[in-house]
Amino acid sequence: MEEFYKKSLLAFILLLVVDALLGGFFIYRSYLSLSLLPAHDVRWRAIADGTQEGRSTIRIQSSTPEQLSFGFRLADSAQSPFFSAGLQLEDSKGKLAHLDLTKYNSITIRAKCAPANSLIFSLSTFDENLSKPGNFLTYRSPLTFFYCSEEGGMVSPGPDPACDVRMVV
Incomplete structure (x- = not known):
C-alpha cells in the first residue's frame, strides 16, 4: 500500500511541475512583444535650437533602427534652449512613410540616460481630417514626461482618447 502512495505522490x-511550466509558458506567450519598425528605411533625425539662434548642439554617436545613442550640450544663448531626437520612417523612394499601429494597444520604449535627466516621449500621430503629410505641426502628438537614469526604465505614453494611433511616423 505504501508503494501506491509513493507513486501517487x-x-x-x-x-504540478508540468502544470506550472505550461502555465508560465502560456502566460509568457500572451504578452506579445514585437518590433514596431517595418522593413522601411529608418532614419534618426536630430534637431537643436540653432533654428532660434541658439548654440545648443546634439550629436548622434551611434544608431541602429532599435537603438539610439546621442550626446548633447545645451547653451543658454537662446531664450528657450532645446534639443530633439526623432525616428522617421521613409519609403523606398526616400519619402516620409507612415506606420499603421491600430493593431497595438500600447507602445513602450526602454530608456537609459547618463547623467540622469527628465525627458519627454512623444508619438506623432496622423489624423486624416486634420494632419497634412510631412507637416509635423499638424500631427497630434500625445506625450509623457519621464525620469531617465543610468539603470534605465520602461516608458509608455498614456492613453489619449482624443488621439487615434492609426498612422504614426
Whole structure:
C-alpha cells in the first residue's frame, strides 16, 4: 500500500511541475512583444535650437533602427534652449512613410540616460481630417514626461482618447 502512495505522490508532483511550466509558458506567450519598425528605411533625425539662434548642439554617436545613442550640450544663448531626437520612417523612394499601429494597444520604449535627466516621449500621430503629410505641426502628438537614469526604465505614453494611433511616423 505504501508503494501506491509513493507513486501517487510522485505523479502528483510531476503533474504540478508540468502544470506550472505550461502555465508560465502560456502566460509568457500572451504578452506579445514585437518590433514596431517595418522593413522601411529608418532614419534618426536630430534637431537643436540653432533654428532660434541658439548654440545648443546634439550629436548622434551611434544608431541602429532599435537603438539610439546621442550626446548633447545645451547653451543658454537662446531664450528657450532645446534639443530633439526623432525616428522617421521613409519609403523606398526616400519619402516620409507612415506606420499603421491600430493593431497595438500600447507602445513602450526602454530608456537609459547618463547623467540622469527628465525627458519627454512623444508619438506623432496622423489624423486624416486634420494632419497634412510631412507637416509635423499638424500631427497630434500625445506625450509623457519621464525620469531617465543610468539603470534605465520602461516608458509608455498614456492613453489619449482624443488621439487615434492609426498612422504614426
